Amino acid sequence: xxxxLLSEPxxxxxxFLTGRLEREGFEVALAADATSPVLDVAARDPDVLIVAxxxxxxxxxxxxxxxxxxxxTIALLAADLDxxxxxxxxxxxxxxxxxxxxxxxxxxxxxxxxxxxxTRRPAxxxxxxxxxxxxxxxLATVDGDVVDLPxxxxxxxxxxxxSPGQVFTRQQVLERVWKSSDAWQGxxxxxxxxxxxRRRLGPGHGPWIQTVRSIGYRFTPS
Amino acid sequence: xxxxLLSEPxxxxxxFLTGRLEREGFEVALAADATSPVLDVAARDPDVLIVAxxxxxxxxxxxxxxxxxxxxTIALLAADLDxxxxxxxxxxxxxxxxxxxxxxxxxxxxxxxxxxxxTRRPAxxxxxxxxxxxxxxxLATVDGDVVDLPxxxxxxxxxxxxSPGQVFTRQQVLERVWKSSDAWQGxxxxxxxxxxxRRRLGPGHGPWIQTVRSIGYRFTPS
DNA sequence: TGCGATGCTCAACGACGCGTCAACGGCGAG
DNA sequence: CTCGCCGTTGACGCGTCGTTGAGCATCGCA
Numbered sequence: 001x002x003x004x005l006l007s008e009p010x011x012x013x014x015x016f017l018t019g020r021l022e023r024e025g026f027e028v029a030l031a032a033d034a035t036s037p038v039l040d041v042a043a044r045d046p047d048v049l050i051v052a053x054x055x056x057x058x059x060x061x062x063x064x065x066x067x068x069x070x071x072x073t074i075a076l077l078a079a080d081l082d083x084x085x086x087x088x089x090x091x092x093x094x095x096x097x098x099x100x101x102x103x104x105x106x107x108x109x110x111x112x113x114x115x116x117x118x119t120r121r122p123a124x125x126x127x128x129x130x131x132x133x134x135x136x137x138x139l140a141t142v143d144g145d146v147v148d149l150p151x152x153x154x155x156x157x158x159x160x161x162x163s164p165g166q167v168f169t170r171q172q173v174l175e176r177v178w179k180s181s182d183a184w185q186g187x188x189x190x191x192x193x194x195x196x197x198r199r200r201l202g203p204g205h206g207p208w209i210q211t212v213r214s215i216g217y218r219f220t221p222s
Numbered sequence: 223x224x225x226x227l228l229s230e231p232x233x234x235x236x237x238f239l240t241g242r243l244e245r246e247g248f249e250v251a252l253a254a255d256a257t258s259p260v261l262d263v264a265a266r267d268p269d270v271l272i273v274a275x276x277x278x279x280x281x282x283x284x285x286x287x288x289x290x291x292x293x294x295t296i297a298l299l300a301a302d303l304d305x306x307x308x309x310x311x312x313x314x315x316x317x318x319x320x321x322x323x324x325x326x327x328x329x330x331x332x333x334x335x336x337x338x339x340x341t342r343r344p345a346x347x348x349x350x351x352x353x354x355x356x357x358x359x360x361l362a363t364v365d366g367d368v369v370d371l372p373x374x375x376x377x378x379x380x381x382x383x384x385s386p387g388q389v390f391t392r393q394q395v396l397e398r399v400w401k402s403s404d405a406w407q408g409x410x411x412x413x414x415x416x417x418x419x420r421r422r423l424g425p426g427h428g429p430w431i432q433t434v435r436s437i438g439y440r441f442t443p444s
Numbered sequence: 445t446g447c448g449a450t451g452c453t454c455a456a457c458g459a460c461g462c463g464t465c466a467a468c469g470g471c472g473a474g
Numbered sequence: 475c476t477c478g479c480c481g482t483t484g485a486c487g488c489g490t491c492g493t494t495g496a497g498c499a500t501c502g503c504a
Contacts, residue, residue: 072338089330094338095317108311116294116316116338150480165359188462189482195463196480212360213490214373214461372491410451411493417452435501436450 002114005046007031007061008076009054013101017050020103026110041071048113050106052076053083059091066092072113076101126161128221131201131208133161142201152177153197156190160209160219169216190217224336227268229253229283230298231276235323239272242325248332260286263293270335272328274298275305281313288314294335298323348383350443353423353430355383364423374399375419378412382431382441391438412439 004026008014018028031040031051041049049071051061055078065073075088075096088096095109126133132141135158139148149157155177160168170187178185194217198209210218226248230236240250253262253273260283263271271293273283277300287295297310297318310318316339317331346357354363357380361370371379377399382390390398392409400407416439420431428444 084324084327086324086326086330089327089334094334095331102306102308104308105306105311108308109317112311112316116335152481165356167358167360186483188484191462192464192482211462212370215360218359374492408494410495413451414453414493433451 001025001027002047002110003027003029003044004110005029005031005040005044005049005071007040007050008052010052013052017101017103017106021107021110024107026107041065041069046071047117048110049073050076050110052078053081053088054078055080055082057081059083059088062088062091062093072117074106074109074113126158128161128164128208130206130222133158140201147200147202149197149200152193153200156193157197160217164219164221167212167216167218173216224269224332225249225251225266226332227251227253227262227266227271227293229262229272230274232274235274239323239325239328243329243332246329248329260290263287263291268293270332270339271295272298272332274300275303275310276300277302277304279303281305281310284310284313284315294339296328296331296335348380350383350386350430352428352444355380362423369422369424371419371422374415375422378415379419382439386441386443389434389438389440395438
């Protein structure tokens with residue numbers, strides 16, 4: 001179940017929201033320091049952060065969290081807070097509610113945020129005309145035929161196919177697929193793997209992986 | 223530039239929102255049938271859908287959209303709509319606002335949703351009537367036909383198209399595209415590349431690159 | 445109208461990058 | 475223990491791109 005980190009200084013509101021969220025099936029953790037939840041985010045790694053913005057506070061806690069992680073964040077705006085919803089949202093919040101709160105709506109907004117970020121994280125399947133990639137099963141199917149790829153080639157395909165149309169240099173590929181920050185690996189390694197990957201995918205309906213000369217490679221759906 | 227599909231039956235509200243959203247930098251498309259935007263979603267493939275729920279309507283349009291695509295959706299709730307925010311959100315909406323609307327907040331919520339879902343459309347994109355330049359994909363499309371350009375020609379095009387109407391001398395082009403501080407390169411090299419670039423772009427709707435005699439070159443949108 | 449300068453077009457050459465093949469080492473399976 | 479697959483690297487050939495120079499067309503000016 002999803003973990004919600006709640007940063008709310010007012011004790012009664014905190015208990016009120018905690019009870020409701022737990023009854024809706026969330027696991028709730030409380031931020032130790034309500035004014036600066038950034039440390040708690042790092043420590044507990046929640047799925048969503050709810051942070052209350054009090055009268056007089058600024059966007060600083062929000063910005064701090066945004067800088068150091070990309071935990072989806074819902075802001076609770078005090079009734080007399082002089083920041084507008086627009087400002088808070090543009091400050092990095094994924095959603096915000098003005099107090100007084102409807103706890104049911106808050107829970108629904110948590111679910112809505114989780115639906116987006118949660119279904120994105122296990123982007124477990126990529127589909128293109130003539131090519132499907134099952135990241136959970138680590139296998140690809142070309143025109144219905146299953147081809148199982150070695151790890152490196154599969155990772156390479158997933159990386160390229162995750163951003164269709166994007167051109168990546170060999171260095172970028174090395175950093176993100178090989179995870180070798182300093183290119184101890186030769187860049188020609190990438191060339192070779194692309195070669196093998198292309199051969200294994202076969203000359204099916206399109207050279208999905210195109211080379212951009214003196215730059216790198218690009219995946220295109222068709 | 224993100225594409226927003228707006229489904230709002232009331233004409234005045236529609237104009238009001240369209241104007242504001244366009245002023246905020248969004249491209250706005252209007253749903254042909256305000257009660258059932260599902261067909262428009264399939265046809266136009268927007269980055270975000272804004273759908274108005276009127277008094278008496280149910281969640282049906284929302285559910286239909288959710289079933290057939292995963293376009294992020296923001297619902298606008300009529301003031302007298304008897305559905306709660308909670309119900310609408312749990313019905314699949316990513317966000318919702320109760321009328322009367324704050325157009326600035328709506329725009330901010332669109333940005334917030336796009337921030338989460340829309341890493342797919344790179345901002346590195348130049349668009350002109352009949353000519354689009356995808357800097358991330360390193361390819362240009364002329365009247366819908368993709369032309370992939372060699373390294374130098376693409377860089378040259380991007381450089382010129384980044385400052386439409388500006389005239390650049392060949393020296394300036396050499397310094398900024400070729401990165402050769404002291405022009406070891408001959409200036410005629412630029413001439414040649416402009417020639418090839420023009421030829422590759424074809425005689426499409428306009429000589430985008432014009433020569434300014436005894437000065438240099440200039441890019442104009444049309 | 446003629447002359448000079450500037451830019452366009454074409455051809456050719458050199459260099460670089462990529463595809464391809466081959467070989468080697470490591471690791472796990474049989 | 476041995477065999478085979480996978481990951482990695484080096485070498486080589488070919489295609490493409492970048493660059494330059496020369497000839498021709500065009501423009502501006504007298």
